[in-house]
Amino acid sequence: MNQFVPIQPKLLHKSSTDDVLLANPRPAVPAFLSAGRTSDDEISTLYDLNADGDHVMTFPDGANAAGSEFLAQLSVSPNARRRGVPYQILDEHLSHCFAPSDAGQAIAGFLDRYEIRRPSTSLQFVNTADHYFFYKKPHEHVPGIMLLEAARQSIYYQLYTYSKHALGNVTVSLSELQAKFHAYAELMYPIEIVVDDLTEGDDPAPRKVHYLTSFFQRGRLIAEIASWAPVIALDRFQRARNVNLLDQDNFAPLPVAPVVTVVTAADMSQSVVSLLEVGKDGCKTTCPSAFDGSVARIAIIFDRTLCFSAKAVPVEGSDTTMRWTFADVSYNELETLKEIIKRGFVAQKITSCDGRGGLR
Structure with missing residues (x-):
């Protein structure tokens, strides 16, 4: 094929x-059939009754070297009764019995007759x-x-x-x-x-x-x-x-992580910032371009498919960076944050919170 x-x-x-x-x-034909079951279809002619009363594939028309090797492997396999036969071995026989368009239907009928539900x-x-x-x-x-x-x-x-x-x-x-x-x-x-x-x-x-x-x-x-x-x-x-994914750790995004972070101020003005660190209690970003210093909302979007959003309070800032602590984070939002972190972040040093909940 x-x-x-x-x-x-x-x-x-x-x-x-x-x-x-x-x-x-494609469903594969089994190497073994349960004892006591017989059928007169073409595929069943591939099986012979062994000393244990089971029907075992034998390729009565003459197996090629690969077929003989496969049967030898089955003889020492502890799971031989559940094994399927590769078409690379079976196709030669099937081509003598069926047109290519009919083989699939014949095999489906064979499996159904022998009640093989997990082929x-x-x-x-x-x-x-x-x-x-x-x-x-x-x-x-x-x-x-x-x-x-x-x-x-x-x-x-x-x-x-x-x-x-x-x-x-x-x-x-x-x-x-x-x-x-x-x-x-x-x-x-x-x-x-x-x-x-x-x-x-x-x-x-x-x-x-x-x-x-x-x-x-x-x-x-x-x-x-x-x-x-x-x-x-x-x-x-x-x-x-x-x-136990977050605990007290902070995580920094990998350079290749497809993360977009947006800060929405109280007046609804928005700034796209770079996310530098994040943990379950807060995060550190670059400074938003338009921000009056009050409570904001931060959205962390990963690959346009996962979005964590939470109210955020600024607790520490400089000319270039801002630390935030999250407020009123729901269980579902926290689970989303964990899913984001698993996909493109690495742990930083363990940090602790100051008296205002900020990250240190």
Whole structure:
């Protein structure tokens, strides 16, 4: 498959198509079928009954070297019963059985007949060697960290496709990662990703997922990345992350942080100032161009998407800078400030408040 069928960035918790490393999603045929189930369709002819009474894929028409290698790997895999078969191996057989336009429907019918509700997923790895992040310098092989990011994205795709967790309601917080790299990933040949759902139990909305993301090139396994991740309601996740974020620290914006700060005086005149430091109790800015020294309102806007706004009292000033203390900051505004700080600020020395609440 040379054409990329895109996946929406939001589904992978990304904000731009430039960050998406997955395309062409298809359900993958399982390597094992449960004992006792039989069917007479073309795909079922790929399976033979083993000594344990299970139906195991054997490629009876003669597996190629890559197919034989994959089956040998399955024989020693502790999760063999939940593994999917890459299309790089399966396509040769499917091409003898179905027209390309019919294969997808045949596989969907096969999975339905065998009541496979959480199938593995096959994905095309998107790699055009011009990615703004992963290819800042020439590489002689696909960067390993790029495979790790593709595995991270595959978690979200599998979760939202085959569980009852809804996009926008939850996030996953990676708790454990195990990676094995069997060979270098080369640029010259396409890479197929197969995501296997190894999550225990049959809960349609699991609280923790276990996925195995495998990378195949020319039909051979080149890398495996196993992930364990709790699934957390998004609002609960944000509260847990933010609970101790500010404390008594002050934070300075990074030079590249897209921050705009506006001071609105009592007479409604406005000045754009530079934000120098901020904490939960106040901030330090350059002096506003028009200000009568009374209470003002300060708005800190990050990337035109997050806006913190609070009443501010000037407590200390010079010819070039002004310190402010915040008044009547609501819980929601404080949470917004925390979200802003996480995205582009670094901690300064711990400061204390003077008797008027100003920052020192």
